[in-house]
Amino acid sequence: MKKRLAALVAVLAIVAAACGGGAANNDESTTTTQAPDATPPAQTEAGGLLATVQERGKLQCGVGGTAVAFSETQPDGSMTGFDADFCRAVAAAVLGDANAVEFRTLTSKERFEALKNKEIDVLIRNTTWTQSRDTDIGMDFGPTTYYDGQQLMGLSSKFTVNSGAKDVDGAILCTNAGTTTEKNITEWAKIGGADIQLETVEVFPEAIEKFKAGTCDLVTTDGSGLVGQKASNAEGVDWVIFPAAPISKEPLGPVYRQNDSQWGDVINWTVFAMIIADEYGITSANIDDKPVADLAPELGRLFGGDGELQTAMGLNADAFYQVIKQVGNYDEVYSNNLNPVGLVREGSLNARFTEGGMIYAPPAR
Numbered sequence: 001m002k003k004r005l006a007a008l009v010a011v012l013a014i015v016a017a018a019c020g021g022g023a024a025n026n027d028e029s030t031t032t033t034q035a036p037d038a039t040p041p042a043q044t045e046a047g048g049l050l051a052t053v054q055e056r057g058k059l060q061c062g063v064g065g066t067a068v069a070f071s072e073t074q075p076d077g078s079m080t081g082f083d084a085d086f087c088r089a090v091a092a093a094v095l096g097d098a099n100a101v102e103f104r105t106l107t108s109k110e111r112f113e114a115l116k117n118k119e120i121d122v123l124i125r126n127t128t129w130t131q132s133r134d135t136d137i138g139m140d141f142g143p144t145t146y147y148d149g150q151q152l153m154g155l156s157s158k159f160t161v162n163s164g165a166k167d168v169d170g171a172i173l174c175t176n177a178g179t180t181t182e183k184n185i186t187e188w189a190k191i192g193g194a195d196i197q198l199e200t201v202e203v204f205p206e207a208i209e210k211f212k213a214g215t216c217d218l219v220t221t222d223g224s225g226l227v228g229q230k231a232s233n234a235e236g237v238d239w240v241i242f243p244a245a246p247i248s249k250e251p252l253g254p255v256y257r258q259n260d261s262q263w264g265d266v267i268n269w270t271v272f273a274m275i276i277a278d279e280y281g282i283t284s285a286n287i288d289d290k291p292v293a294d295l296a297p298e299l300g301r302l303f304g305g306d307g308e309l310q311t312a313m314g315l316n317a318d319a320f321y322q323v324i325k326q327v328g329n330y331d332e333v334y335s336n337n338l339n340p341v342g343l344v345r346e347g348s349l350n351a352r353f354t355e356g357g358m359i360y361a362p363p364a365r
């Protein structure tokens with residue numbers, strides 16, 4: 001009985017922490033006790049993860065390392081890709097140095113534990129924003145940087161872009177574990193009346209190897225991952241990606257631990273600043289063409305001029321100037337990394353909102 005009571009108390013304590021009750025759950029914070037009716041401290045006094053990263057002088061960023069065009073470990077050990085550049089952007093904002101990043105490669109299965117265990121400050125790894133991830137396991141999601149959707153890939157001699165669930169009946173499908181992919185495909189096959197055999201591997205390139213060896217009939221993951229693999233494999237000319245309309249929504253973006261709103265603001269506004277700079281056509285190449293005072297008022301504020309808002313969140317006034325100067329705007333990061341594998345913004349959900357896409361930021365005011 002005593003044991004049961006103790007267990008109940010422990011469970012209640014965990015639930016209270018998960019619901020945001022108490023400093024214990026406020027990552028990295030210096031524990032300060034506050035009277036319930038005291039005025040909440042200004043964000044800059046919170047001493048959360050932002051202060052920790054600034055003190056450390058390095059951002060610890062979780063990436064995949066084997067996701068073509070998103071995060072790829074190069075032979076010299078450097079990290080390239082769309083996700084890697086968002087890590088660099090956060091480092092430029094927080095530390096004034098886009099190179100002050102320690103990349104930590106994580107499999108899909110490892111990524112959330114690494115974040116929750118404070119092994120990383122932010123996770124930027126083809127990660128889909130879902131309700132359970134956002135609410136159940138202690139994490140918050142930043143703005144979507146890439147609107148994706150799950151597709152399948154098979155031999156073009158056997159499948160077409162119009163293939164559907166009925167065409168995959170009896171097939172062996174391969175993907176990596178710890179993903180939305182596994183759940184979506186199982187539901188999709190069931191709804192479509194297809195009997196499939198799903199095999200999971202640690203990292204997606206293993207699934208590709210099995211597909212090449214013929215032990216998997218099909219592979220499945222986010223469409224961007226399939227496009228990347230098709231482009232980077234010589235055998236890819238014989239591969240077809242289907243169905244044309246993805247089987248799921250996969251909004252990909254940064255993830256951070258919950259209950260540190262200052263850190264959340266820093267990540268969110270780093271992404272928004274890159275989107276706003278793109279709206280105005282300000283790039284790493286032309287940002288110095290005019291003095292900040294001569295730019296549109298919104299850009300002036302964003303780059304540290306009159307009415308700047310960055311210091312209110314604990315950053316230097318020029319934090320987002322550094323992001324654009326050192327890393328680039330959203331379009332540059334997209335084009336540099338994703339155009340080479342054939343992913344284009346035009347006509348996709350990742351186009352600017354003014355061009356029919358979903359890439360939109362709130363105003364910097």
Ligand SMILES: N[C@@H](CCC(=O)N[C@@H](CS)C(=O)NCC(=O)O)C(=O)O
Pocket residue numbers: 064065066067068107108125126127128176178179180181202203204205221222224225226250252
């Ligand atoms: N977006 C999905 C899938 C993420 C995922 O694992 N994507 C693959 C395909 S791009 C990947 O990251 N592969 C690299 C690897 O497994 O190392 C999720 O969040 O669960």
